[in-house]
Amino acid sequence: MASLDTLTLPLDQTSGDDLAAAGLEYRRVDADGDDFRPFLQAVGRGFLGGESTDAEVDNSRLTLRTRRLTGVFDRAGAVPAMPVGTIDSWATALTASPGRTIDLWAISAVTVAPTHRRRGIARAMIGGELRTAKAAGFALAGLTVTEATIYGRWGFSPAAWASDVVVDTRRARWTGPQAPGRLDFVPKDSLVERLHAVHERVRVRQPGAVPGWDGRWRGLAGLAPGDKAAERVRAVVYRDADGVETGVLVYTIDERDDFSAHDLEVRTLFAADADAYAALWRFAIEHDLVGRVKAWLQQPVPPVQWMVDDRRAVTATLTDHHWLRVLDVPAALAARAYAAPLDLVLRVDDPLGLADGTWRVTIGDDGEAAVMPTDAAAAVEMTVGALGSLLLGGVRATELAAAGLVKAGMNECAALDRAFAAAVTPHLDIWY
Template sequence: MTELRVTRLETSAVDAYLTVLNDAFLGQIPPAGLVRERAAFHARPGAHYGVFDGTELVGVAAAPTRPMTLPGGIVAQVSAVTSVAVSPSHRRRGVFATLVRHQLADLAEHGPVLSALWPSQGALYTRFGYAPATWQGPLVVRHGARLRPGVPIAEGRVRELPRQRAMAAIRELHDRIAPSHAGWLHRDDGHWTLLLEDPVGGAAPSDLRFALHDGGYLVYRVVPKVTPAGRRHELHIRDLAAVDTTVRAALWRHVLGLDLSGSVHFELSTPDEPVLHMLADPRAAEQAVRDGMWVRLADVPGALALRRYRTALSITFSVTDALLPGNAGLWRLVADESGKAVVERGSGEPDLALDVAELGAVYLGGTSLAALAAAGRVRARDPELLAVADAAFGHTPLPHCTIVF
């Protein structure tokens, strides 16, 4: 094997890119998926990396920039890493590490200050400073579940509309709601296509149904199920958004009350999903929580100054970063009462000591600094100051990424 070389791919390399990508996934990318990958390649020139062994393309990745909501309603560009793949003939030869290191160095020099991804294998990314920043997973609400009496429910009707009539309102609602939810990626036409025309389980797009309220919407699909007791179709929520919990309750009441339905499944729920506390029988719901979107800070002071904090905070912390030495060392963060922060080089004894991965974990407010300290991943000089920092970094509701990219 010759020395590996990393470069941004020209549009003429699209066929070689798709070959490496499909081979890495054992030829299991469906034709429609390859069509979307080709379209994305041409739509985002310069966003795709390639690793070459001589003249052979052996590794690929995409890293388009996308707007994401940060704590405090700030919308910033992040590098949304996806489609990372290594040719089966070059596995365990340093191709993956070369690709990730190059991409991070590129970010440190040119931006954006944040990188985010959904890893297919988590252990691969922990050694590169990434950590889970959202926690979410499948929620199943069984047949017959109802909301408890007294749950505040928004007035107004939930209407089911065909896609052609629903989409304009849904997109407007999403754009209105997204700034209040840390972790939400803002969507363009391609992202809506990915969400709505790539249903889990191979169902056709026509299987999607659209329920709208003036303050929110619900997109779901029906998986036919017939039991000895009759039709008990599973309902799988694809997308759910609401301006407040009363609208969310109205949407949940609608989907739980549909005739001929059985269990309701919400694949990307968060631990603080309100319906868990709205049900008359809490045991009617089962939820499995796991890591969701992972975050990596490419520019520690730049990233920390972008987001807002829930309380005033003045803290000095030391950071280790094995890959980007410009992040390492002592920093001081001072946030005012509005939540806006200034981050500069610090001096003296640090209040906290942590790795850049731990900063990624707490960045969106979905992982507690105190929990990481209890796990030995953050060292705190003063428990009281740790509690203050924990509160300042937190976010309500918990951060949530609504689409796997």
């Protein structure tokens, strides 16, 4: 279903009616039409960006012409062609456990003009996406967030985390592995293909990951118009002893007053194996004239902390990054493999009614889940958001129970913790 053309799906009637009652128009935006540039301007305004140049608009079309772009318009406004609300969605795939994926309704570019707050625009846009995704057969919706206080009201909850990492290279003497392969600089114009190839190897084994796309890779590679740091982008790749490219690092050097201690900013670092990871991090930490290495969206507990003699030279700031919303409980739970058997009755409370219900969840010794509706009394009750956070194994049921989001006895929580334990810690390494 990740190949589904979401452009063929109709707009949600409930959202259209609610917005019309508020004097607003709800309609699709064509990336090849005249209304695309105002849509892009509205997105830029929402994320505090500047106005796009012609080259930037053309670059955005390359990605967004296959996306489902929706705008909310106030035709009585001073600029009626510019939407007062925007949202962007598409069908993709989420890695649920190593080697297993599930279709995901991805959501991005959610903005509401500050002049039009509290008029039900966000409620209509996000609710419309969730109802459309549910009707199309998607078990999950997902997004990455800039603000953590917004999306919980629609049942989204964090399911995968990432760390922002800063390494003080003057304190960080390398004690990690000596990788047997080789490093080479590569030209920027080769990076779209290289980033795609390595990331595909990484993401199918990484719970919480989604595929990238050419527009994302162009941006990281410094090939997108308007990138002020583009001329400073450099890249190295790691090839193993057999000549297979298993890692890629894209970075810039940002000058500081101390000429011997500049900042190396990691734009992205993808490593398909431990050797590539060690080689690329060592390259960054031991780079000439660098005092700090700064890298975003790294693993929640980055292994590089264990590869230097002073682990306090590495600061890792953890943040929630990938938020999921369960739309179909049986399909979502059946998507992954589990670590231990389980047999209990689960009640999920969903105020929007999309995933509300009671199910018997049975997990066999083979790690496969069977989920059937039941009228039996529930041994465990949780919010739909709590289920989204538990799904990939990045959160323990005992932690959510302490927060009041899961209602269960100690034995049931312990059983959930054992079954849902992740073989690989969930992590999302890109924005979408």
